[in-house]
Amino acid sequence: MKILMVCLGNICRSPLAEGIMQHLVTQHGLDWEVDSAGTGNWHVGQGPDRRSVHVARNNGIDISGQVCRVFNVNDFDRFNHILVMDKNNLRDVWAKARDENDRNKVSLLLGESHVPDPYYDDAQFAPVFKLIEKGCRDFIDGHQ
Ligand code: 4NP
16 A cells, blocks of 8 residues: 655645654554655755654654655556645645546545644644544554
């Protein structure tokens, strides 16, 4: 199984999602590949936001080595599932889909609800971590 986590900047939410999913996948002894990308290009080449690095580290996960990249159309070929954080991510990734098969690979990590963008609110990073962790646990439970 190959999973791509996507948010807007690829510095706050999707790096957390990549790190948390990788952590849980390893815990479960699953041989899954996990990566992340952003729909926007502002932070390409940078590491994750320090607030995400911090909340991950507080939960025993090191995401500091990740490097920001932009989602591109080849990702539809490389991954089985593309899990996005919010409705805007869904719209932006769907806009790059070539066909129905591409479209069907994309879903919200939390099903119906979304992971809010914590970029402008430091207090959101801890609850965002919990939301993403729940989404990752539920995904693994549904796909083992
Ligand atoms: P993310 O948060 O999508 O969770 O990585 C954001 C990071 C940066 C920006 C927006 C959202 N930005 O506009 O630079």
